[in-house]
Amino acid sequence: MIKVSLKQLKILIIEDNSVMRTNIKEMLYLAQGKDITEARNAEIGITAMEQQVFDIVLCDYNLGMGKNGQQLLEEAKYRKLLPCSSIFIMVTAQNTQEIVLGAMENKPDDYITKPFNAQQLLGRLEKLLVRKNYVMNVEKAMDAGKYNLAIQYCDQLLEQNHPAMHTQLLKTRAELAILVGDLDTAEQKYQQILQHRELSWARHGLGVVAFSKNQFERAIEAFQQVIAESPTLMESYDWLARCYEVTQQPELAQEILNTAVALSPQAILRQQKLGALADKSGNLEVAKKAYRTAVDLGKFSVHKSSNDFSSLAKIYNKTNESKHAMKILAEMRTAFQQDPEAELRCALMEAQLYTEQKNPALAAEAIGKIHKQHANIKLMPKDLRLDIVRVLYNAGSTKLAYQLISELINDNVDDDHFLNELRSIYQDGKFHDQAELLIQHTKQELIDINNKAVLLFRQGQVELALNMLSESINKMPGNRTILMNMAIILVQDMKANGVNEKKLAKVQECITKAQSLGVAPNKINQIQVEFAKLSHPQSSH
Amino acid sequence: MGLVSTAEFHAVLASAVHELKNSLSNVNRLIQDLSELYPESNQEKLLLECETNRMNNYLSQLLVLYKIEADAFKPRIDEHIAEDIILDVLAVQEALCSVNKLTLHSSCEENLLCYCDNDLVTNALNTLIQNAQRYAIAHIKISASLQDGYIAFCVEDDGPGLPEKLLHHQPLVKNPTDLKNNNFGLGLYFVSTIAQMHKNSTKTGQLQMDNLSELGGARFSLLIP
Incomplete structure (x- = not known):
């Protein structure tokens, strides 16, 4: 009866119960599964995954102390310890909605409910192995980041028209199209699936495409439809909230995330997002609860963040519970030892609290810590830099505040929304004039650089134009406009004068950096499409 | 319904069913342990498993029916x-x-x-x-x-x-x-x-x-x- 062979496959069992572990192992023996690694908790499981790549991971949801199965999968995916071509099966003991939804958040390949027997487990594995084997080339190319190659393989398989594989392939093809910014193809593939049958994940996909095309009304409609028909598809809540956020409807965004965390409270990123939204719109109780949950979940999550602690402390301060705020800061110090960013966040909060409590000595001590710590951190998030400026300015440390403001203006002079946030910090006339002058000056400088670069490019002086932009990038490392212009000029140049490996790599670098700086996806997509055509001209159909 | 409302009774029932399912999974584990101690009683073990499986299935049915009644349950198609x-x-x-x-x-x-x-x-x-x-x-x-x-x-x-x-x-x-x-x-x-x-x-x-x-x-x- 057992047809599947697990010979040659590397298998990892993560399960805290030793009887169950042995039990599963014996089931795998029946199909010649020999290369088996056992882990009795998540930590050991992660270490094993760092050391080798497994073909199959069987992971219990409930792992006793430490991370649970969902947090393990979250970390494995985030840290790329689990390639697409591997199989991850979540094992659950109970099927309460909360646990099932939690277990599904990070998309395991399958889940199986205890109790199960050998035939059930091996049957599932066989089914998954057949599928993985069928799409092996596609997934291997994806794991290597070669999306255009993956698209080629995918198109070849689609031509075979395999009835049992076709829908899944269309889904993969659509996801690949989104990855390379080819939104029209993605839309067409999802439509193709929906013409045959209304499936929530395909409707969701259409929503994602509409969002990326800035068609927010269409996106909202799609996600609402998904949630009405499949209220357990949690991703759609997150995307709907994003839609509401970009269309300036923060209350609706908060409301939808609140519904989502009630259904599936284990997703830390969603709790963080809800906390931020609720804080912004002044729903402090919702924000408090969300950040508190994020802090607790963070204990065993790869997304643990000192920002959650300091945001929670800030909210306690707003609701006049400064004792609670101090307690959170103490918790934070225990959770993040020797972490400059956490130290800095603590000092910022203390400076604010002690200033309000009219305790100048302790406030000054905290300011001292800020001076000491801020230089230790590279790549500080924008909101943290803004926070430092705010606290230093209020405490009268205007010299360092001004220095930090100059850096912020350099990087964000093209972001009016951010500049307005910055302006809300300083009311002082002299400081204001100084900063405004700097903003005007930097704006003009940016315009000049871009005009000159474009002019040089039009005159055929491509290298000069590129050199000029490179220099400016060194001077304004976080400036998005220069980065995007650099990518555009490189692409135009290669279209006219032929492809060059070094320049291709530079474009990729610009795209990656632009993504990390939060440039709108639709702007990046246009370049990505051109880039794809240049790097794989044969697959541009 | 006397002291508790119907809705409360449903919730009590649902949580009792969950507890029963957990117990059942412990029973299953114990059956495994016992069968290792008494390998000769394989037939009894199978019969026991058969019965626990039946119980498990009934409990699953109850839970699904409860979910359908309680919260606009939708199938995942x-x-x-x-x-x-x-x-x-x-x-x-x-x-x-x-x-x-x-x-x-x-x-x-x-x-x-x-x-x-x-x-x-x-x-x-x-x-x-x-x-x-x-x-x-x-x-x-x-x-x-x-x-x-x-x-x-x-x-x-x-x-x-x-x-x-x-x-x-x-x-x-x-x-x-x-x-x-x-x-x-x-x-x-x-x-x-x-x-x-x-x-x-x-x-x-x-x-x-x-x-x-x-x-x-x-x-x-x-x-x-």
Whole structure:
């Protein structure tokens, strides 16, 4: 009866119960599964995954102390310890909605409910192995980041028209199209699936495409439809909230995330997002609860963040519970030892609290810590830099505040929304004039650089134009406009004068950096499409 | 309902069912432990497993029905291969049938696509087979095929067949108190509820019962649109 062979496959069992572990192992023996690694908790499981790549991971949801199965999968995916071509099966003991939804958040390949027997487990594995084997080339190319190659393989398989594989392939093809910014193809593939049958994940996909095309009304409609028909598809809540956020409807965004965390409270990123939204719109109780949950979940999550602690402390301060705020800061110090960013966040909060409590000595001590710590951190998030400026300015440390403001203006002079946030910090006339002058000056400088670069490019002086932009990038490392212009000029140049490996790599670098700086996806997509055509001209159909 | 409201009673019931399921999974583990200590009592072990499995299935039915009543429960519809669903059911039922000296047969068209909540359908088919075990003499058959735009999952047996008076009575009880009065029991009510949760444009899933089994007994057809 057992047809599947697990010979040659590397298998990892993560399960805290030793009887169950042995039990599963014996089931795998029946199909010649020999290369088996056992882990009795998540930590050991992660270490094993760092050391080798497994073909199959069987992971219990409930792992006793430490991370649970969902947090393990979250970390494995985030840290790329689990390639697409591997199989991850979540094992659950109970099927309460909360646990099932939690277990599904990070998309395991399958889940199986205890109790199960050998035939059930091996049957599932066989089914998954057949599928993985069928799409092996596609997934291997994806794991290597070669999306255009993956698209080629995918198109070849689609031509075979395999009835049992076709829908899944269309889904993969659509996801690949989104990855390379080819939104029209993605839309067409999802439509193709929906013409045959209304499936929530395909409707969701259409929503994602509409969002990326800035068609927010269409996106909202799609996600609402998904949630009405499949209220357990949690991703759609997150995307709907994003839609509401970009269309300036923060209350609706908060409301939808609140519904989502009630259904599936284990997703830390969603709790963080809800906390931020609720804080912004002044729903402090919702924000408090969300950040508190994020802090607790963070204990065993790869997304643990000192920002959650300091945001929670800030909210306690707003609701006049400064004792609670101090307690959170103490918790934070225990959770993040020797972490400059956490130290800095603590000092910022203390400076604010002690200033309000009219305790100048302790406030000054905290300011001292800020001076000491801020230089230790590279790549500080924008909101943290803004926070430092705010606290230093209020405490009268205007010299360092001004220095930090100059850096912020350099990087964000093209972001009016951010500049307005910055302006809300300083009311002082002299400081204001100084900063405004700097903003005007930097704006003009940016315009000049871009005009000159474009002019040089039009005159055929491509290298000069590129050199000029490179220099400016060194001077304004976080400036998005220069980065995007650099990518555009490189692409135009290669279209006219032929492809060059070094320049291709530079474009990729610009795209990656632009993504990390939060440039709108639709702007990046246009370049990505051109880039794809240049790097794989044969697959541009 | 006396001291507690109906809604509270439902919630109490649901949490009791969860506790029972947890206990049951402990019992299962203990059965494993015991069978290692007493390897000679394999037959008893299988019978015990058979019973715990039956209990587990009943509890799952209760939970699903509770969820349907309590919170606008929606099935999770996706594309599945009918054969995979049947294999999953066979994996559970084959051992149980052999304990009861019954042979379980199966047949399925290849690459037959079924749009359904596979957890629910698997549960429903397990229920139908457990039901059939009570009436079958030696054979039970499970199959899937395409019939007039529906995927028909059929469970048939070689037993005496259904009595005439039940053949024209559908277990489509809207009101669960009917359970007390009819002869279908919780199981068929459950299967028929699951069938009705599957819809495709104008078509709705249904449970059909007749005595047209090729094995000579009763035939239950779960039709998924």
